[in-house]
Amino acid sequence: MRVYNFSPGPSMLPLPVLERAAREMCDYNGTGMSVMEMSHRGKPFMQIMENTQNLLRELMNIPEDYEVLFVQGGASMQFAMIPLNLMTTGAAAYIDSGNFAHNALVEAQRYGRVDVLASSKADTYAYIPDYDVNDIADDASYLYITTNNTIFGTRYIELPKPKNGIPLVADMSSNILSQPYDVRDFGLIYAGVQKNMGPAGMAVVIVRKDLIGKAGANVPKMLNFQTYADNNSMFNTPPAYTIYMTGLVLEWLKEQGGVEGIYQKNVEKAQILYDFLDQSEKFRPLAKKEHRSLMNVTFVSPDAETDARFVAEAAKAGLQTLKGHRIAGGMRASIYNAMPKEGVEALVNFMADFEKTI
């Protein structure tokens, strides 16, 4: 009996993907072994690797002058790798739009001057802060943003456009492949795969080729993007099974009509939930209307006890992991690509019934 799992990540995966992984577990494609057991230098895995990379290139329309890298350590490792590789001037600008954006800029301060262009921290990150790209220092190596703020349920509707060719760097961990983006608007995009792409244990880094190869001599080899670019992300043993699972998820996404197709479904799913919240007299959405995320919907009931009761009773009804992050409080429904519309409808129906008991 599968449940609807509203976890912010790791999160739901498409059931057909899991079923296929189970079928192929002991014998992948007639090789007589599991993908977990294969040499990463052998043909079967090399094909899996190529397939995963090609699907990502196709689905995101990634230009040839961008590398696609697979790196272990998740987004938190990127908080260090980005300044270590890209902060060639010793300075960078950051927009502080959420907890992960904040952690990223704190980590970057180890390596150079961090200019906080704007922050909504004082308002519990309930919105994307106003910023003026003219305030970016001339010597900034890049402007860093978080396109979707998982904890607070906000996202950029329009992207900042830095002047003078300063590259835009984006943490897209919680909304990659959920809506169309033009990769050319970015110098670098990265995402931990555990929300919209696969199981935890890897980040995808999409980076313009001219931005790499400039890391200092004391940067660890495994933290240098050049190491990954030079070795097709296989300088050492890659997280092979995670790459395989990511490939299966990307195949599924292609069947859903690709990013454009899933985007329509995501808009529809989010609308169902926001429409309910906007008319509800007991539940209240937390994110500012203009910056609402399509992936993470945050809301509260009238008080903390009712929040707790809601989360507990929803779980019993098969609607799981709805508790909000401790920093934001209340509830959060994460409705990534793999959450079916039926899950969102079941949640709204449950909320409508629960509302009568408040």
Add this chain to the structure above:
Amino acid sequence: MRVYNFSPGPSMLPLPVLERAAREMCDYNGTGMSVMEMSHRGKPFMQIMENTQNLLRELMNIPEDYEVLFVQGGASMQFAMIPLNLMTTGAAAYIDSGNFAHNALVEAQRYGRVDVLASSKADTYAYIPDYDVNDIADDASYLYITTNNTIFGTRYIELPKPKNGIPLVADMSSNILSQPYDVRDFGLIYAGVQKNMGPAGMAVVIVRKDLIGKAGANVPKMLNFQTYADNNSMFNTPPAYTIYMTGLVLEWLKEQGGVEGIYQKNVEKAQILYDFLDQSEKFRPLAKKEHRSLMNVTFVSPDAETDARFVAEAAKAGLQTLKGHRIAGGMRASIYNAMPKEGVEALVNFMADFEKTI
């Protein structure tokens, strides 16, 4: 149809482990979700985490004053993390007994003075080089060794015993849990899990508590052992499925009689293969007899063309991935814990038949 897979890593996993993973893929233990989909902060995964850690502590008899950490990036990341965390004096001693030992010392040179205590590089690493622990400099922060050399098929039979409390640091990637070790002989043990413990994508680090917490301020947060120790290896999302699979392998290992039990089987398996090689008039073992590995058995036929024919014909007979590493040449049979005795017997039988065709 499963094959016997002699891959050096990723490598064979116990079939019952894979079968269980397949069964639990879509619904773990009645949770209604895959382990891949679970919040790492929720109870079901926390129990998986605790179970994996406890099993490792039990199987290796790890004392309480050692941390058990799960770190992404594999052994190559440890090549940097070890000097960044432990080289507090600005110097360390390394024994250059193989390719990975060499890569480790090259990486360490970014961070301080590396004294090469001994090297067998000039002899294609066919043995563990002679060393004298009295040659270790007084200011060395640690002595670094690789207990088993995957590419060349050698291992330390006796461990170096550095004086003056200088800690021994060991890369045990290719023989952890294959034979009994006393953790107290080491300051730090680490191993990429993809040979004897699980699928690729994680290293286990077992480190004496007093050795950590001394990294410099400019060390990336994700490269500081203290970050992992302070957060039960969950500062950020851990490689959750890899931890789960590792736990399943450790449960299986416990059923095999633990490390002592599997060691007896490993000795028996290696003996079958070395006995055959020692009496063969056509095949010749590559590693020096006194330093033979129990995990990786390297050998050659009379010439390179016959080597290639052997590898190709063996593969057709279901004995796969026997090609040696390009640095060592010839053949390599990796016979980790999960390789059944039947696989080694099948290989020896095939070699006996093949020998007649040379």
